[in-house]
Amino acid sequence: MTTLSKIPNSLRQVFNLLNPATSTTHNFKNSKILITIAELKGANVRIKNPDNVELVLQNLINSGKERLQVVSDFDRTISLCSYNGQTCLTSNAVIEMSRFVSPEIRKKFKELRDYYLPIEHDIKMTKEQKLPFMIEWWTKSLNLTLETQIESTDIKEIVRNSTTHLKNGCKWFFYTLERHDVPLLIFSAGIGNVIEEWITQECGSYKNMKIVSNFISFDEITKKINGFTGSLIHIFNKNEGVLLDTEYEKTIHNRPNVILLGDSLGDTEMANGFPSLNYILKIGFLNDKVDEFLPRYMDAFDIVIIKDDTFNVPNAILRAII
Numbered sequence: 001m002t003t004l005s006k007i008p009n010s011l012r013q014v015f016n017l018l019n020p021a022t023s024t025t026h027n028f029k030n031s032k033i034l035i036t037i038a039e040l041k042g043a044n045v046r047i048k049n050p051d052n053v054e055l056v057l058q059n060l061i062n063s064g065k066e067r068l069q070v071v072s073d074f075d076r077t078i079s080l081c082s083y084n085g086q087t088c089l090t091s092n093a094v095i096e097m098s099r100f101v102s103p104e105i106r107k108k109f110k111e112l113r114d115y116y117l118p119i120e121h122d123i124k125m126t127k128e129q130k131l132p133f134m135i136e137w138w139t140k141s142l143n144l145t146l147e148t149q150i151e152s153t154d155i156k157e158i159v160r161n162s163t164t165h166l167k168n169g170c171k172w173f174f175y176t177l178e179r180h181d182v183p184l185l186i187f188s189a190g191i192g193n194v195i196e197e198w199i200t201q202e203c204g205s206y207k208n209m210k211i212v213s214n215f216i217s218f219d220e221i222t223k224k225i226n227g228f229t230g231s232l233i234h235i236f237n238k239n240e241g242v243l244l245d246t247e248y249e250k251t252i253h254n255r256p257n258v259i260l261l262g263d264s265l266g267d268t269e270m271a272n273g274f275p276s277l278n279y280i281l282k283i284g285f286l287n288d289k290v291d292e293f294l295p296r297y298m299d300a301f302d303i304v305i306i307k308d309d310t311f312n313v314p315n316a317i318l319r320a321i322i
Helices: 050-063 103-120 127-148 154-160 170-179 192-203 247-251 265-269 290-300 312-321
Strands: 068-072 184-191 209-218 225-229 257-262 279-286 303-306
Touching (some): 050 279, 154 192, 170 192
């Protein structure tokens, strides 16, 4: 598998960002592809190694859509981080904050979040150190979700009445991928039923889309929540390895090129686990704490998009490939 970190610095630098953390000036005069994608010149776009991005884009375009697959996170990658100045809820939190959850249970959710979220964001802790805490958090949170006793019919209302929306341009992205038979895998540590309903309500349904998440199961008679299907999905085990020996694996068997979209450092590993991948273009949405996290995001992602409520950059890249 060839990733950007393994590609030799063999091409001439195609442009300089004199100060990557603050620069808004882009010089594309020596590039062939980057110069044609206006969205990559935006003031909120950062590229640490433009020569490598140029090389990968060349290979994605030359290989064509038939060799392409897309892997994406959902919360605050496809969904908005804020809307009209208000922080948007994640697919977990929309259930917590809905009218179907009692104040007592809502308080317990908040206590979990207040304890574990600082651990997730602690830049001094390694992934290995964080892992047991994240498993513990997700396990407790899902068990607490069981206590809500929500019903299957409540999901539609929960989504409809939430303040969260999908990013502008997602619908075109979904439609174009389906039209050209490019598989789209959405990996999320959130609630799969909510994600599915969100996409359906705002964008429709798509036959090329696969969602891997924590799906609630409901009692056939009472319609009340009675558990979760499949294995626990948390922020550190979202990777394509969980799809080995499944029907979805067959759809991506001859698609070694990946566009990866995420908003957390853990999302960079979502394409791990599948053999024979060639080129991975990692696009990261940095939604907050820019000064603190930008250097690490630029090390982890090939393209970093800062505080963007649109899908303009992924759409532009997809358009170039298609």
